Amino acid sequence: MASGLSRGAYSGRETKLYYNSGTHAVPAWTEIPRGKNIQVNDGPALSEIEFHGASSTGNIPGYDKFSGSYEYVRKRGTDAVYAALKSARRNKNIVVLRHLNQDISVSGADGWDAPVLLGESASTANGGEGVMETFPFGKADAFDSNGDSVEVEDVVIA
Amino acid sequence: MDQVTTNKRVKVKPTVAIRVADLKKLKGLSKEQQEWCDVVATNNPPGQVVHVDKEFVGSLQSKPGVKLTDEEVQG
Numbered sequence: 527m528a529s530g531l532s533r534g535a536y537s538g539r540e541t542k543l544y545y546n547s548g549t550h551a552v553p554a555w556t557e558i559p560r561g562k563n564i565q566v567n568d569g570p571a572l573s574e575i576e577f578h579g580a581s582s583t584g585n586i587p588g589y590d591k592f593s594g595s596y597e598y599v600r601k602r603g604t605d606a607v608y609a610a611l612k613s614a615r616r617n618k619n620i621v622v623l624r625h626l627n628q629d630i631s632v633s634g635a636d637g638w639d640a641p642v643l644l645g646e647s648a649s650t651a652n653g654g655e656g657v658m659e660t661f662p663f664g665k666a667d668a669f670d671s672n673g674d675s676v677e678v679e680d681v682v683i684a
Numbered sequence: 685m686d687q688v689t690t691n692k693r694v695k696v697k698p699t700v701a702i703r704v705a706d707l708k709k710l711k712g713l714s715k716e717q718q719e720w721c722d723v724v725a726t727n728n729p730p731g732q733v734v735h736v737d738k739e740f741v742g743s744l745q746s747k748p749g750v751k752l753t754d755e756e757v758q759g
Contacts (some may be wrong), residue, residue, distance in 0.1 A: 547727040547734060554724045554734040555699060606729045630699055630735045640694070684695045 538564070541637070542629055544622060546622040547610065550670050553622070555630055558598070558607055562658075564625060566594035566638075568678070592640060592678045593664040600649075600657040611661060615644035621667045624681070636682040641668035691697040697737045701709055705730035710744055710752075 543561045548554030570587035577584060598608060614621045621644060621655040624630070626637035642663035649659040707721040708730075721744075728734060741752055 544735070547732075548724050548736065549720055552720055552737060554728070554736050554742050556728060556732060556734050604729075606732060610727065631699060631701065636693060639694075644742045681696045682693045684698055 536627055542570050542626050544624040555624060560599045561596045564596040595662040597658045597660050608671055620668050633683055638678060639681050640678040641666045641676045699735035700741050700753050701733050701735050702739045702741060704728045704732045704734060706752050
């Protein structure tokens with residue numbers, strides 16, 4: 527084995543998803559250990575313009591958007607994480623998600639923090655597959671106690 | 685290009701893992717600290733492990749009481 531080499535790519539299973547179960551000022555990050563297939567759409571919507579006299583179309587950027595979804599594999603019996611997520615969705619509470627490329631305890635782990643609202647879920651129970659629920663989310667219009675807007679941030683653990 | 689905006693990454697504080705049940709054992713907390721502990725205990729079952737700012741956990745342990753991070757907790 528050659529020394530001085532490190533792996534570049536990483537897989538989805540190595541990433542970790544958390545939600546804040548504390549306060550905004552002092553977060554307490556609870557892992558969502560049964561989450562999978564985390565998908566995020568981030569960036570501006572593009573509007574295609576058909577210019578008169580031009581041979582090809584061009585695009586202009588519209589509003590930035592942050593939204594996505596993750597699947598949650600249901601657990602038999604008590605499942606506090608699922609209960610918390612379901613409660614947040616039912617009550618339309620803002621959930622701050624953190625998705626990192628490593629465990630939160632690792633210095634240098636990076637990813638994003640996002641205040642989101644959870645939307646209409648679809649759940650599936652099919653044959654031999656695990657029973658799952660899909661949680662779609664979209665960036666919330668969120669403000670902290672100082673009245674400052676809370677935005678999506680790319681974060682790295684110091 | 686007139687303006688280049690680079691993607692800024694925000695450095696966030698390192699965390700330590702604590703078990704929610706241990707928060708009840710702390711003594712001599714300030715009002716704000718106690719309120720925070722109550723929020724976390726309400727939002728999580730006692731056995732849940734949560735990851736909290738290392739400095740804040742240090743301040744919770746600054747008064748005589750039970751250490752939160754003596755045992756290694758597994759997420």
